[in-house]
Amino acid sequence: MRCLLDKAAARRIMEALFKLASAQELTVEEIHALGLYERAGFPGMRLFIVPPTDNVLKRLAQVAAYAPLIAFFRPRVEVILPARYFKRWARRLRDHGFAREDAAVLALGTFGTSRDASMLGAHYVATFDQPMINNWRVQQASIKKRLAAMRPHLQPTYRAAALPEVERPEHIPEESLSGIQRLHEETANYEV
């Protein structure tokens, strides 16, 4: 299962780590974000951050006091990168009432890839932004229709692009090992 953290969800995890490192009490949201982060160490679970988050982490890593904490955080997460059609899809999502930044993270959930370009999209986008979650649900049918209309015009590799589910970190389900195996089997059987 692949899960993409929006900028605020990733920030909550970092703030939770800062607080643990300085013996501060965590908020409920930070604990939920931390729970998702911990699961990134489990087999079959991949956690992604957006490039802007990666940029802030690089700046923090240059401050000596935080470098060990960033070095601790980074191995469990990967950076998602825009794949072909990302910009086109982000523009279309903005037509559905999403702000530019929200449209970008949602578009990465469909047309995002890993550094080795071996995947397309994420299964979940994790966010604490409830209006974004609500709008995604309300507009789901029309967004699906829009993607379906776009699909025949895409290069074959991209026609399998799917919409992610958008959930709060505490609502991202735990994928069982059998579920992961099923996912790979279904992917292997997929025909363009």
Place this chain on the structure above:
Amino acid sequence: MEARLALPVSIEQVAVVIKQMSQSDRERLLDLVPELRQRFPRTSRRYGEQGLATVERMRGEVSRALGGQLLSLSEPFLGDLTLGQYLELPDAERGRLWDAWVEIEPEELAELDVHPDALPAR
């Protein structure tokens, strides 16, 4: 029997005063009332046992990553703030600061071509 003083103000008023305190005043308060450092049963109800277990495991991992040393709240952070000052800011303000520190947006990056056998999210 232990004599107890009646609070001249409500708990809510005490909470407002604490929220307005500086980090150093809060630390001084914790020194004066060490009982505040204890975890109350309510914490467990709010976060759930699983959440608390996560926190304890991650606390251990973070401590090992830092070689057993705590980060000081007076440590300089980004944007001329200390870590303590940053963590005390309201969430919206911390979000605005991250936006300012980002320096790049996904739209500015070149789009990659995925491998023909790239795994879709299905």
